[in-house]
Amino acid sequence: MREELASKLEAVREAKQEFLRFANQSSEKLHKERNRLRVSLKRTNARLKKMRLQLKKKAERLAKLSKASTNKTRDEMQSQIAKLKEAVKAVQDEARTMRGELAKVRQDLGEARHHLFHALHIDKAIVKVGKAMDKKKASKKKASKKKASRKKAA
DSSP: OHHHHHHHHHHHHHHHHHHHHHHHHHHHHHHHHHHHHHHHHHHHHHHHHHHHHHHHHHHHHHHHSOTTSOHHHHHHHHHHHHHHHHHHHHHHHHHHHHHHHHHHHHHHHHHHHHHHHHHHHHHHHHHHHHHHHHHHHHHOOOOOOOOOOOOOOO
């Protein structure tokens, strides 16, 4: 009987170690993925800002072109603006997609950290609950009645 209990206890310990290793690996991978996505999103936002600035400058330049300038110059400028608008739209879509992926990774990372936290502290929690249960059993005493003191008649 003792051998069976010892083997079962060893199996539980091995399973716990396996779970801890897997939870830690998952947490680290998700953390790296989150950081990669954050950097990528930061770069995309910087690129988007730069493109918007270019678009603004080209629009101002187009507005400054006098009517005396050739139609060819105006058409070139308008086509450049149109291409830049398409590029801005593509980058905005890319950034939106990255934000969605980042939100999913953050959620997964939170869950992985939650599981890892519980796995690391399950032994302490079991001991704590055991102590609390022992304390409750020990603290339950019957309340004794107070004796009323009588006044002596003088």
